[in-house]
Amino acid sequence: MPGLGWTLLYLSKRYLTRKIPNFVNVNTQLLEETIPIDEQSKIKDEDGAEEEDYQALSAREETDLEKMMSQCEFAVSNAEAFTEQLSKDLSMLDGANIHSIMGSEDQVIKLMKSLDDSLLEVDRLEQRLQSYDEMLEGVKTHMELMQQKDSVIQIQNRNRHKLLDELNTLISQLDLxxxxxxxxxxxxxxxxxxxxxxxxxxxxxxxxxxxxxxxxxxxxxxxxxxxxxxxxxxxxxxxxxxxxxxxxxxxx
Structure with a gap:
């Protein structure tokens, strides 16, 4: 079992981000006591979880970062200047984005106007198609009437031919x-x-x-x-x- 001193030292190293406290009147052997196997596995598991949270940079991101750092040679020696330069670049990018959005506003307005005109044209086409449908319906009605008349005419023609045949037969029978x-x-x-x-x-x-x-x-x-x-x-x-x-x- 680890002693109390070792436990305090372990917790201090693990959770304190500032200076590690100095232990007074504590045997150094207690502080150097071996970590149990189960504690080692827990430490490994926690370290592995932290490593899983870490995401490596992609090749493109590394290239962009190296290019940017090469352009800012003072990045290693002066982090504040490098940060300030990055802020300026970000502000310039934001401004460019804003100008791009404002510049595309006219195009968006033109696009909306084109859409409105297209909707009006679609309405006109629908009205025209509706009028064509009505005309076709009228033509269909006339065609049906013509078909009915045609059928009546055909019946009349058949009856006329039959009558003529009967009359010719009658005339041939009674003709002297x-x-x-x-x-x-x-x-x-x-x-x-x-x-x-x-x-x-x-x-x-x-x-x-x-x-x-x-x-x-x-x-x-x-x-x-x-x-x-x-x-x-x-x-x-x-x-x-x-x-x-x-x-x-x-x-x-």
């Missing part, structure tokens, strides 16, 4: 040529050629009268007139043929 009508009304029943013409016209008229029409077509005036014409031609030809045959029978 002028030559056949003439043969039925005025055909010569005494000559062989006249008999052939009247026979052909009678067959055509019979086919026309036997055509099956849709009930809706019979309500059309043109169809009704054509059917009446067929009926009249049939009656006229039948009367004329009957008279011709009666005259033949009388002659025979």
């Amino acid at each position: 040529s002028h030559q056949h009508v003439k043969s039925l009304l005025d055909g010569n029943l005494s000559s062989p050629n006249g008999i052939l013409d009247c026979t052909a016209a009678a067959h055509v008229l019979l086919d026309k009268r036997n055509v099956k029409l849709h009930p809706a077509f019979t309500k059309m005036s043109a169809v009704t007139d054509q059917l009446n014409l067929f009926s009249n031609l049939t009656k006229s030809f039948a009367t004329r043929l009957s008279k011709h045959l009666n005259s033949l029978f009388i002659q025979q």
Whole structure:
């Protein structure tokens, strides 16, 4: 165990930053007593912690420090002058920084003005885009209406083609040529050629009268007139043929 004198000396050396006190009436052997192993480990640990707090200068910092000290040759001999010179340099740097900040104030103002102008331009662009959207919406509406009209027109065209096809079919079914009508009304029943013409016209008229029409077509005036014409031609030809045959029978 270390003695009290050694302990006081150890604590004085460790924690007093000024002059170490002199011990009076204390045996020097007590002051030179060996430090215990656990105390040595504590001292080493504390010294290691202090060394960990120390941070070495980087290579660039060492170079800058050597350059600055070479410029100030009196740094080693006169620390106060060196410190004063460092303060002056620091003041000059601060002043330069302040001048730089003040010099950049105009640029900052210009930048802010540019940002404000950019925001105004963005607002104008947004308004213009909104107007374009409204115009496109109107165009979309018109396109939809045109598509609807186009579909209606297509339906009308299909219906018109269907109607024309039906009318052409109806006309072809009910059409009787002028030559056949003439043969039925005025055909010569005494000559062989006249008999052939009247026979052909009678067959055509019979086919026309036997055509099956849709009930809706019979309500059309043109169809009704054509059917009446067929009926009249049939009656006229039948009367004329009957008279011709009666005259033949009388002659025979």
